[in-house]
Amino acid sequence: MILQRGDAKAAVRPSAVAxxxxxxxxxxxxxxxxxxxxxxxxLPAPSVVLAELLRQIAGGLLWGxxxxxxxxxxxxxxxxxxxxxxxxVLVSQSAGMAAILRPYIVASQAxxxxxxxxxxxxxxxxDLTPKVVIAALxxxxxxxxxxxxxxxxxxxxxxxxxxxxxxxxxxMFLKLRLPWAVPYLVAGARVALILSLVGAVVxxxxxxxxxLGALIVAAQGTMNTPLMFAIFxxxxxxxxxxxxxxxxVERVALRWRFGE
Numbered sequence: 001m002i003l004q005r006g007d008a009k010a011a012v013r014p015s016a017v018a019x020x021x022x023x024x025x026x027x028x029x030x031x032x033x034x035x036x037x038x039x040x041x042x043l044p045a046p047s048v049v050l051a052e053l054l055r056q057i058a059g060g061l062l063w064g065x066x067x068x069x070x071x072x073x074x075x076x077x078x079x080x081x082x083x084x085x086x087x088x089v090l091v092s093q094s095a096g097m098a099a100i101l102r103p104y105i106v107a108s109q110a111x112x113x114x115x116x117x118x119x120x121x122x123x124x125x126x127d128l129t130p131k132v133v134i135a136a137l138x139x140x141x142x143x144x145x146x147x148x149x150x151x152x153x154x155x156x157x158x159x160x161x162x163x164x165x166x167x168x169x170x171x172m173f174l175k176l177r178l179p180w181a182v183p184y185l186v187a188g189a190r191v192a193l194i195l196s197l198v199g200a201v202v203x204x205x206x207x208x209x210x211x212l213g214a215l216i217v218a219a220q221g222t223m224n225t226p227l228m229f230a231i232f233x234x235x236x237x238x239x240x241x242x243x244x245x246x247x248x249v250e251r252v253a254l255r256w257r258f259g260e
Contacts, residue, residue, distance in 0.1 A: 044226040053230035061215075062234060068211040070238070072128055072200035076135020077193050084140040084192070085185070088147025093173070098148075109141045114202055121207035131203035131211065138199035139192035146188030150181025190246040197239055212238075 026046045032038075033045040040048050056062045087105070091098040113134050120130035154177050162172045204213025212231050219227040 041223060041225050044229055048226050049229040049233065052226040053233055056227065056230060062212075062231075065210060065212050065215045066234060066238070068128070069197075069200055069204065069213070072131040072135055072203070072211065073193075073196045073242070075128065075132045076199060077139050077196040079132060079136035080139035080192060080196065081143050081189065083136065084143030084188070085147050088144045089151065091144075092148045092151035092177075105141070105144065108137070113138055113199060114206065117203050117206035120203070126207055126209055130206075131200050131208065134203040135196040135199035138202075139196040142191040142195065143185070143188040146184040147181065150184025151177045153184065154180045186246075186250045190243070190250065193242050193246050194239060197235070197242060201235065 030045045030047060033043055044052075053062075087101065091101055116137070117130065117134060120133055124130045124133070151173075158176055158180075159172070162176055167175070200211070201213040201216075204211040205217060208214040212235055216228055216231050219225075219231065
């Protein structure tokens with residue numbers, strides 16, 4: 001019991017320090033802005049940002065834009081995940097396909113996604129599709145690379161053991177390679193989920209009339225700096241929420257892979 005209490009205190013202490021540091025930064029920001037008399041147009045104080053955020057939440061403006069961005073993130077992550085994991089499995093299991101596909105995959109990631117956004121808007125319009133495509137393209141690569149790495153990282157002794165019992169290729173994949181790759185897949189999914197948020201917002205910057213990125217552009221056009229900072233807060237909280245969701249998925253997946 002003493003060890004459990006000590007572990008709990010050790011876990012709480014860094015969180016308390018992090019929260020205290022954030023509070024200290026916010027208080028310092030507030031004091032500096034007030035002392036120097038900085039205009040809200042240039043740098044709003046945290047109190048001004050909080051007031052604007054609460055006003056927008058009460059007015060209902062943020063909810064519709066937040067839902068659009070979250071939809072783009074989920075759809076983009078799902079599409080990028082299916083494509084990344086599917087191609088990763090194909091490349092890891094076939095040296096010939098790896099030699100054929102890898103140059104194209106690397107080239108697709110070398111191209112700046114922001115440069116594709118105007119073309120995608122031209123092709124698909126201003127609805128969800130261009131943003132979902134950009135989010136999928138950005139989230140695709142971490143899942144692809146981690147899938148290939150995980151499926152190829154199997155212990156050679158385990159492979160020889162499966163071969164000795166004459167396991168089929170399908171059995172070796174489902175019973176050995178796939179469970180072995182679970183930690184890699186989870187790590188790739190964590191990165192891809194956050195990148196899909198980045199991709200969705202970047203797509204909204206270029207061409208959108210809905211979403212948090214489009215709301216930032218609109219706030220910039222009206223020189224409403226407090227609203228821009230309020231949206232930054234919402235995006236940060238959304239990213240933290242996605243990260244916590246990834247943590248939960250990681251715990252479930254690793255418990256399935258390794259047990260309690």
